[in-house]
Amino acid sequence: MKTTDPVALDDWYVVDSIADVGAEPRRTRLLGQDIELVRGPDGRVLVREVLFSDGLGPTLPAIERYGCVFTTLGAPKHDLVRIEEAEEADRREVICGWFTIRASGLRIVENFLDMAHFPFVHTDILGSEPHTEVVPYRTEILRDVDEVWAYNCKFFQPRAAATEKDTSGVMMDIDYRVPSPFIVMLYRVAPSAPTRRDAIALFIQPIEDDLCRAIPVEYLVDEVSTMTGMLHFEQVIFLQDRLILENQRPRTLPLEPRAEIPTRADASSVAYRRWLKERGILYGTTEGARILAGGAA
């Protein structure tokens, strides 16, 4: 059933890949609501809610951008995130495959922001012992655009991208950006072009509050790796993260500060949880699950 959380409803969400929507109607689920997508006679994607009677509701707002189809079940107060790197003609746009994860989308965002897990979950790829230290970095909630940012996040990485065959490693410098609760991005200096930054976005489609699918979209300066090589790299990283995400309890994200124990390395997740609390989102949170179910825990 469609969620009743207004904060979750009033936002843009990825629901499909542009390339996959054609004349044949396709169904998926967003925030508990079944929707149907089809490419209309004028070539535009039509998105409609599937009603109880199996009829279709009126067309919903839809945006085709970043290789994906985005829609909303409510009235978003902001535009869809602007990714300037997508407008640069010499970049490679890599639209990776979809990953389905039995976890809250909010946990997926936190995992994306987290560096301390690199040596243990992505061993010898994104990090390795004994280079486990996370030095302090700066976080900020930008009030004018209502986004969370983390700046100059440094971590020693043996092989940060598909281009790096040499595994001697490099100190990565990463900025993270959360433009909306279920979208997260990182910017990192391109290994093969040190004056420019790769931009990597993860768009998350919340199906239920503890079930999502997600699609990474990258705007890279990389000219060396094959598409297959890069997709394989992302797939390995994602499957390693999924093992963690599907085994965190509770599956939903607890916003109550004493529920879990952050350290300084978790500054971006602390900022993210505080920002979520300020926004008042219930969907995907542990406290929200109780409230939305209409009863006590």
Place this chain on the structure above:
Amino acid sequence: MSAWIAVALSADVEAGTTLGTAVDGAEIVVWRDAAGRIHAWEDRCPHRGMRMSFGFVRGDRIACLYHGWQYDGDGRCRAIPAHPDLEVPATIRIPRYPVAEASGLIWVRPVPDGTADVQAPPDEPATPVRSIHVDVPAADVAAALAADGLASLATAAVQPIGPARTAIHAVLPGAAEPAARAALARRLEALRRRLEGAEIAEVPA
């Protein structure tokens, strides 16, 4: 006052390994350190809720797979790899369950941070046979075991995992021959087939 519940065969948890299980829905990690001591804790790292049963054992410590936080045998976090110089506050710890090994089985009292003052089960020589999982409530398993008459020749300890999932941990007394172990294992498999309502014919002995 909670009784002891068997959660595994001792032989199935080797030194340096972990096992994830549950008693009435409460998730438990059972792990054995390098020195051979058995531990049973709440299966959850207090950092970000990751199951400790996916973690790794090094020496007398267990580390969480997510961020490598290391816990000592008392359940206290001793090292946080993201902050190598940090002296970890004593408040960061994992609730422990009273655990005992007796008669070839690992027993747990499902009381978090409970005391071990309830008499542990008797420790008699035994030969491990197998653990078997059945997708029916524990009460049904116990009734089937009683009807089968297994209790007269073996210990078949029942573990209520969840509302419709139960484990049976079976050992034979003393030094048992391989044929006896195999026979008991087949008898347990037949019991499971009856309980789960399978219609396929039994595999000939």
